[in-house]
Amino acid sequence: MVIATGISSVVTQLLTIREFLTQFKGNEIVIALILFNWLILGGIGTLLAEGIGDTIRVSLTGDPVQEVQSGYEILKALNIRQHGPTIISCPTCGRTRMDIVSVIEEVEQALSEIDKPITIAIMGCEVNGPGEAKEADIGIACGQGMALMFKKGKVIRKIKEKEMIPCLLSEIKNWG
Ligand code: SF4
Numbered sequence: 001m002v003i004a005t006g007i008s009s010v011v012t013q014l015l016t017i018r019e020f021l022t023q024f025k026g027n028e029i030v031i032a033l034i035l036f037n038w039l040i041l042g043g044i045g046t047l048l049a050e051g052i053g054d055t056i057r058v059s060l061t062g063d064p065v066q067e068v069q070s071g072y073e074i075l076k077a078l079n080i081r082q083h084g085p086t087i088i089s090c091p092t093c094g095r096t097r098m099d100i101v102s103v104i105e106e107v108e109q110a111l112s113e114i115d116k117p118i119t120i121a122i123m124g125c126e127v128n129g130p131g132e133a134k135e136a137d138i139g140i141a142c143g144q145g146m147a148l149m150f151k152k153g154k155v156i157r158k159i160k161e162k163e164m165i166p167c168l169l170s171e172i173k174n175w176g
Pocket of ligand 1: 126127
């Protein structure tokens, strides 16, 4: 079976090449160019399949150490690679109940050394916040002076504003 397949393959290739040469008789340069491009594209395809080109280069004006983190953030946003926590936050609006920007800054700072792939949602109100908070691994929907904490889509506790960040960090550290 293997020998028959090999023979038929060789015969098919010979017939194809013969037909090819008949069609392009007198156009050897064209044939050479087609074969050259074929080989080059095949080679490039092999290199790409082996990973050459799977790189990302980020240039920042500031501290170059941040370029690595920015690269990870781009890959996380594209769902190509998870590295450390992913924080989702709301853009804030007239319904926002807390200073979400400073909450996120504090949480980001506290999580800078954690490399667990976990999704955290920090949302600014109890109206639209729960929807997004439920989708994350751990989510917070802020209310007036309090917040609801979600874990895997379920409410696990109602916490006071001043306890919110420590509780959130504790849940994240115990995650997984
Ligand atoms: S989650 Fe609430 S506070 Fe945040 S943008 Fe949506 S409606 Fe506004």
